[in-house]
Amino acid sequence: MFSTIYIEEEVLETSRVKNMLDRFPQVPRVVCERYGEVFNRKSQNFRLQKKAPALILAKKYGSKVLVAPDGYGYNDSRSYYFSHMLNCVYDCRYCFLQGMYSSANYVLFVNYEDFEEAIASKIEKNSGGGVYYSGYDCDSLALEPVSDFCKHFVPLFGEYPNAELEFRTKSTQIRHLLEQPVIPNCVIAMSFTSHEAGSRWEHKVPSIDKRLEALQKLQLAGWRVALRFEPLILDSQGLTPYESLFAQVFAKLDARKIHSVSSGLFRMPIDFHKRIVKLYPDEELFARPTTTADGMIALKSEDESLQLAAIEKLLFSHISPQQYYRCA
Amino acid sequence: MIKKFEKSLHGSESTPVNIVVAHALEAKALIPMLHLQPFQTTSRFVQYGNSNNLHLIVSGIGRAAMEAAITDLSQQQANEEGQIRAWLNIGIAGHSKAPLGSAWLGNKITCQESGVSAYPPQLIAGIDSVAVITVDEPERTYPEDAAYEMEAFSFFEQATKYSTAELVQVFKIISDNLENPIEKLDFKNIPIWIRLLQEQIILLISKMSELVREHNDSHRIPRVYRELCSRIHLTVNQKLQLKRLCLRYKALGLEADLESVISLAGSHSKQIISQLSAQIDRVGKQ
Numbered sequence: 040m041f042s043t044i045y046i047e048e049e050v051l052e053t054s055r056v057k058n059m060l061d062r063f064p065q066v067p068r069v070v071c072e073r074y075g076e077v078f079n080r081k082s083q084n085f086r087l088q089k090k091a092p093a094l095i096l097a098k099k100y101g102s103k104v105l106v107a108p109d110g111y112g113y114n115d116s117r118s119y120y121f122s123h124m125l126n127c128v129y130d131c132r133y134c135f136l137q138g139m140y141s142s143a144n145y146v147l148f149v150n151y152e153d154f155e156e157a158i159a160s161k162i163e164k165n166s167g168g169g170v171y172y173s174g175y176d177c178d179s180l181a182l183e184p185v186s187d188f189c190k191h192f193v194p195l196f197g198e199y200p201n202a203e204l205e206f207r208t209k210s211t212q213i214r215h216l217l218e219q220p221v222i223p224n225c226v227i228a229m230s231f232t233s234h235e236a237g238s239r240w241e242h243k244v245p246s247i248d249k250r251l252e253a254l255q256k257l258q259l260a261g262w263r264v265a266l267r268f269e270p271l272i273l274d275s276q277g278l279t280p281y282e283s284l285f286a287q288v289f290a291k292l293d294a295r296k297i298h299s300v301s302s303g304l305f306r307m308p309i310d311f312h313k314r315i316v317k318l319y320p321d322e323e324l325f326a327r328p329t330t331t332a333d334g335m336i337a338l339k340s341e342d343e344s345l346q347l348a349a350i351e352k353l354l355f356s357h358i359s360p361q362q363y364y365r366c367a
Numbered sequence: 368m369i370k371k372f373e374k375s376l377h378g379s380e381s382t383p384v385n386i387v388v389a390h391a392l393e394a395k396a397l398i399p400m401l402h403l404q405p406f407q408t409t410s411r412f413v414q415y416g417n418s419n420n421l422h423l424i425v426s427g428i429g430r431a432a433m434e435a436a437i438t439d440l441s442q443q444q445a446n447e448e449g450q451i452r453a454w455l456n457i458g459i460a461g462h463s464k465a466p467l468g469s470a471w472l473g474n475k476i477t478c479q480e481s482g483v484s485a486y487p488p489q490l491i492a493g494i495d496s497v498a499v500i501t502v503d504e505p506e507r508t509y510p511e512d513a514a515y516e517m518e519a520f521s522f523f524e525q526a527t528k529y530s531t532a533e534l535v536q537v538f539k540i541i542s543d544n545l546e547n548p549i550e551k552l553d554f555k556n557i558p559i560w561i562r563l564l565q566e567q568i569i570l571l572i573s574k575m576s577e578l579v580r581e582h583n584d585s586h587r588i589p590r591v592y593r594e595l596c597s598r599i600h601l602t603v604n605q606k607l608q609l610k611r612l613c614l615r616y617k618a619l620g621l622e623a624d625l626e627s628v629i630s631l632a633g634s635h636s637k638q639i640i641s642q643l644s645a646q647i648d649r650v651g652k653q
Binding site for chain 1: 486495585586620647
């Protein structure tokens with residue numbers, strides 16, 4: 040699963056790290072002082088590292104709960120995100136992480152108690168409320184069997200019923216969620232793209248069927264689930280891929296009980312895009328014509344807003360407009 | 368297994384790997400193993416190569432010698448095509464208790480003098496790894512569980528200026544330990560140990576070659592770019608624009624369409640770039 044496990048000296052003797060290491064007796068271990076010695080150094084290549092990523096077990100210092108970017112969330116409540124992990128086990132070609140880091144190794148911050156303290160303090164500053172996203176710099180659930188992340192953080196939000204926790208994921212690792220009591224203020228938001236986009240650009244991601252199966256199990260167990268249709272990459276095939284995707288999704292889930300549905304077009308900071316183009320000069324997606332506005336790059340399309348509106352219309356045949364929001 | 372790897376190493380596929388050794392005795396076993404021939408150059412460093420692009424340079428002992436050899440070789444191999452090479456340091460080291468002739472890849476290289484460490488990414492499975500400590504004088508007590516040697520840190524630091532860290536590796540062969548101190552090292556054993564490690568060395572070179580080839584293939588610039596650069600005057604900025612356009616054509620599967628612009632080589636550079644640009648914007652949106 041990992042080519043190497045790097046461990047910061049400071050966390051080497053913690054029981055959480057020892058338990059994690061016990062799971063991988065065969066993986067070579069290397070002790071480092073700080074994760075920054077290994078992760079995101081110059082002269083590293085994300086694309087090459089993705090062939091055999093390493094796990095880095097580290098302690099997170101500094102700010103642990105950050106204000107979410109504009110348009111990330113589904114309501115006007117104060118929104119924050121926290122990242123117990125940097126990088127994702129999946130390999131989606133459109134992902135901005137490829138341009139954000141020069142390293143594809145996974146950094147797992149193991150000082151969960153410090154995150155807990157920071158989240159609790161932020162909730163209290165927000166009079167017990169706010170929306171807290173996990174899954175901005177990683178996939179929230181994909182490493183769950185190793186990290187026990189959900190197992191640890193869901194009970195915290197059980198103590199703050201007015202604060203909302205959203206796990207953004209493409210993973211089917213839901214066992215720990217199913218094993219614990221449901222809390223109504225936790226949302227599991229699964230991301231989907233069309234079959235065509237998935238087979239072209241998403242590598243190592245569980246199939247749409249498997250993801251839907253996981254969501255269905257969660258929904259039946261009483262968990263609130265959400266759908267994130269992004270990034271939408273509009274092609275000459277028009278709406279057809281989305282018609283079939285939506286038909287498949289809403290045949291499996293109880294649409295009335297879905298917490299929220301969102302869609303968003305392919306967007307990326309210009310600098311990240313530049314770096315990704317250098318990594319993947321042979322990738323068709325990054326050779327397409329683009330436009331830039333406000334520091335972001337998008338694929339050039341004359342009828343983008345019409346197509347997006349048509350996709351939304353399709354969605355509204357399954358859900359109510361109140362359940363929907365458009366990502367910025 | 369070795370035959371399979373040898374086949375790939377000596378077949379028609381390119382092996383864009385630079386092997387750097389400090390001592391001529393380390394080169395001695397590698398030359399026949401890798402079918403290398405003396406490489407004629409004006410460089411002060413002794414070099415060997417083969418028709419598959421595999422190259423070996425003898426740097427001399429110590430950090431300064433290593434830095435100089437890498438700088439020299441990288442200047443010799445400089446190209447504008449964005450093609451890179453892998454770098455592999457093969458050399459002897461001491462360890463407190465590891466058996467003579469055993470060998471590892473370095474997974475953490477520490478410069479004893481500065482205390483700074485570097486971590487070569489471990490993409491190659493099948494070869495065990497160990498920490499390496501680079502010292503300025505031979506180490507006789509081996510206090511850490513690490514291989515002690517004299518060049519690896521400078522090798523990694525210098526070679527990563529010309530390649531990416533994933534393609535820079537050090538392979539250390541144990542030549543001395545507490546029971547067999549360095550003063551008693553019989554130099555004749557060095558080529559023997561290296562010969563016995565043939566399978567690991569060939570595996571390493573083959574896997575590194577595979578990674579570089581894949582990288583270089585994906586970054587290969589269409590021929591038209593070079594052709595146009597040689598025929599018309601382009602500013603530095605125009606060259607960058609043209610290179611990016613050529614790569615976009617290639618990524619969109621339109622490399623053949625680029626050929627048509629060669630006939631425009633008599634035209635102004637601006638015209639060629641804007642024509643290519645307009646055409647790809649039309650096609651790319653479809």
